[in-house]
Structure formats: structure tokens, C-alpha cells
């Protein structure tokens with residue numbers, strides 16, 4: 001009996017490692033993960049005009065992740081409730097949409113071949129990340 005069950009038990013224990021699944025993962029943390037990976041990758045190609053297609057691909061992923069985030073709620077700060085909490089959550093969604101707006105600005109600059117505009121929009125994306133985390137993380 002133990003001989004048959006043991007391999008199954010070991011497999012079950014190894015599954016989360018194999019699939020990379022994380023029980024704490026939520027749609028928001030998943031979207032943030034996508035933002036993190038794509039923002040970093042974008043930083044490496046943002047100044048290279050030969051990599052505009054790659055920049056645009058990454059910006060598309062970031063846009064989708066920012067819009068998914070805007071449909072989520074930020075974790076509730078300890079003790080916050082009622083009107084204060086409702087306003088906090090509205091602020092969170094607005095901050096996600098303002099990140100999406102900066103991403104769209106970068107996409108437009110990328111499509112138009114506006115190198116300076118793309119660099120400026122990338123800097124705005126980083127600022128909005130910082131502001132968002134200061135206020136809501």
C-alpha cells in the first residue's frame with residue numbers, strides 16, 4: 001500500500017514547485033508581476049530605435065496588466081473602513097488608470113517614432129509605479 005502511495009505523495013508535494021504555482025497569488029499580484037517583468041525588459045530596449053516592435057509588444061502587455069489591476073481592489077490597510085476605505089479604493093483604481101495612460105502615451109510615442117517622447121513616457125511610468133506603491137502597497 002505504502003509503496004503505491006509514496007510516489008503519488010511525492011508527486012503531490014512537488015506539484016507547486018513544478019507548476020510554479022503560488023497560493024498567495026491574486027489577479028493583482030499576477031498583473032504586478034507582468035508589469036515588473038515587462039517594465040524591466042522595456043528599460044533595456046527603450047533607447048534602441050531598432051527595437052521598437054519589441055518595445056511595443058512589451059507596452060501591450062503592460063497596458064493589459066494595468067487595466068486588469070484597475071479592476072481589482074488594493075489590500076485594505078489595517079483598521080480602514082467606511083468612507084475612507086471607499087475613497088482609498090477609488091484612488092487606487094484611478095492610480096492604475098493613470099499608469100495605463102502613461103503606458104498608452106509611450107505606445108503612441110513608439111508608433112510615431114518619437115524617441116524623446118518614449119523616454120519621457122517611460123520615466124512617467126516609473127514615477128507612477130513609485131507613487132502607486134507609496135500610497136497603496
Ligand code: HEM
Pocket residue numbers: 026028029030032033035036037039074075092093095096099125126128129130131132133136137
Ligand atoms: C510599472 C509599474 C509597476 C510595477 C513594475 C509594479 C510592480 C509590483 C510588484 C513586483 C509587486 C509585488 C507583487 C507580489 O507580491 O508578488 C507589486 C505589488 C503591488 N503593487 Fe505594483 N507595480 C507597478 C505599479 C503599481 C501602481 C501604479 C499601483 C497602484 C495604483 C501599484 C500597487 C500595488 C499594490 C497595492 C501591490 C500589493 C499587492 C498585494 O500584495 O496584494 N503598483 N507591484
